[in-house]
Every structure is written in structure tokens, then in C-alpha cells.
Amino acid sequence: MKFAEFICPEAIRADLAAVDKEGAIREIVQALQEAGRIQAKEQENIVKAILKREELGSTGIGRGVAVPHTKHSSVDRLIGTVAVSHQGTDFDSLDGESVHLFFLLISPTDRPGDHLRALENISRQLRVDTFCRFLKQAKTPEEIRQLLDEADNHQFGS
Amino acid sequence: MSSRPLHRTVVVTDPIGIHTRVAVAVAEIVHRSRSRVKLWVDPAYRAEGTEVIQILGLAAPSGSQVHLEAVGPDAEAVLDALEPVFADFEKQVPCKNSKG
Numbered sequence: 001m002k003f004a005e006f007i008c009p010e011a012i013r014a015d016l017a018a019v020d021k022e023g024a025i026r027e028i029v030q031a032l033q034e035a036g037r038i039q040a041k042e043q044e045n046i047v048k049a050i051l052k053r054e055e056l057g058s059t060g061i062g063r064g065v066a067v068p069h070t071k072h073s074s075v076d077r078l079i080g081t082v083a084v085s086h087q088g089t090d091f092d093s094l095d096g097e098s099v100h101l102f103f104l105l106i107s108p109t110d111r112p113g114d115h116l117r118a119l120e121n122i123s124r125q126l127r128v129d130t131f132c133r134f135l136k137q138a139k140t141p142e143e144i145r146q147l148l149d150e151a152d153n154h155q156f157g158s
Numbered sequence: 159m160s161s162r163p164l165h166r167t168v169v170v171t172d173p174i175g176i177h178t179r180v181a182v183a184v185a186e187i188v189h190r191s192r193s194r195v196k197l198w199v200d201p202a203y204r205a206e207g208t209e210v211i212q213i214l215g216l217a218a219p220s221g222s223q224v225h226l227e228a229v230g231p232d233a234e235a236v237l238d239a240l241e242p243v244f245a246d247f248e249k250q251v252p253c254k255n256s257k258g
Binding site: 056067117119126 | 173174175176177178179181182185186203209210211212213214215216217218219
């Protein structure tokens with residue numbers, strides 16, 4: 001599953017202000033709402049669902065990456081976005097490192113396969129060191145969009 | 159106690175497949191062991207057992223066969239510990255991950 005199939009380009013953020021987990025999740029979900037991908041009335045409910053999922057174990061999966069996610073009945077297909085935090089966010093990650101790169105995913109309740117395929121793509125692309133490093137260094141949403149496009153077009157050799 | 163690789167094939171019975179919590183549980187078990195573990199569904203993509211990011215790259219749905227390879231002094235024990243992780247995760251004791 002390519003990034004273009006689930007990442008909402010208008011919701012990409014290149015410089016998160018939040019320095020803690022809840023703040024980062026709120027900021028990214030807000031971006032999806034502002035991009036029109038989730039309804040305003042569902043926003044708080046989605047934030048709470050993602051935070052509840054984090055209580056089961058952090059999605060800060062190491063190497064400065066987090067994949068906060070939830071299932072939610074208000075979406076009818078997988079949606080997601082990318083956010084970069086230059087100062088780093090305390091996310092209770094497995095390796096204790098701050099998170100600089102977020103992939104936030106919201107899935108319909110009945111499509112677990114799409115969620116796995118999105119994680120597969122994120123994972124395999126991040127295995128390419130240059131892609132991961134360039135994303136973390138990106139200064140604008142446009143730079144991030146270009147990097148995702150290049151990854152989709154196999155320009156990082158994955 | 160040999161360095162000969164031990165292999166085991168497990169079937170993913172978690173209804174979602176290898177999702178994030180499964181991957182985290184695998185990495186935590188491997189981190190605690192003294193063996194090196196690799197996992198794959200397709201031999202062309204092998205994940206390092208300590209790397210959650212790589213394990214998620216397996217994208218293994220429910221019903222898929224995952225091949226485990228362990229090398230090290232506690233290879234047999236780590237394979238024994240890993241095997242149940244691929245069963246239905248919701249029916250197991252929730253495991254809140256920790257740092258380190």
C-alpha cells in the first residue's frame with residue numbers, strides 16, 4: 001500500500017509544537033480535522049481512542065518513530081498523516097528515545113488488513129536510512145510530500 | 159549451547175495478524191534473550207527480532223506462517239517464549255511495554 005493511498009497530504013505537519021504524547025496526538029488529529037478528513041464532532045473522541053490505545057503500550061517503536069493509531073467507526077477507509085517534531089517528543093518509546101517522526105493512522109473498524117499493509121509500507125520504507133533521515137530533517141510539508149512521493153516511486157531503493 | 163541456528167515455524171492466529179503489540183512483545187522477548195532472532199514470511203524480507211519497525215514490515219495476516227531463526231546460547235528457550243505471542247493477543251495477559 002503506497003503512502004498516497006492513505007496519507008492525507010493537506011494534514012502533513014513539518015514542525016510539531018507539542019513536546020509530550022497527548023499534545024502531539026492532539027496536534028496531529030487537529031491537522032486531519034483541518035484537512036477535512038475527520039469530522040470536528042469526532043475529533044475529541046478520536047484523540048481519546050488513540051490515547052487509550054497508548055495505555056496498552058506505547059506505539060513509540062524505537063529509532064525516533066511512533067505510529068499512534070486507532071480504529072474508529074467514523075472513517076470508512078484508512079486515513080493517516082505524517083508529522084515531524086524537530087525538538088523531539090517524549091513518547092515513552094521502547095528504546096527511551098524521543099520521537100521525531102509520527103505516522104498517525106485511523107482505520108475503519110472492519111479493515112484490519114489495510115492497517116497492516118500501511119504499517120508494512122511505513123516499516124519497509126523506514127528501513128532505508130536516507131529516507132528516514134531526510135524525513136526527520138524535512139522543514140516543510142512540501143518536502144515531506146516530495147519524500148513520500150519519491151518513496152512511492154521506489155526512488156529510495158526499497 | 160551451540161551457535162547452530164535453530165528454526166521454528168509458527169502460524170499467526172491473532173485475528174488481526176502481526177500488529178504493533180505483537181511486534182513489541184516479540185522485540186521485548188528477543189531483547190531479554192542472549193540469542194539473535196530473525197523472522198520472515200518471505201525469505202526476501204527478514205526482520206531482526208529486536209526491531210519493532212522491521213517486524214511490522216512482515217505484514218503477516220492471521221493464518222500466515224512465520225519462520226523464526228534463533229542463534230545463541232538460549233536459542234531454544236527464546237523460540238519457546240516467542241511461539242505463544244503469535245496466538246490471539248487479546249486472550250493473553252496485556253503486556254505494557256517498558257523502556258529499555
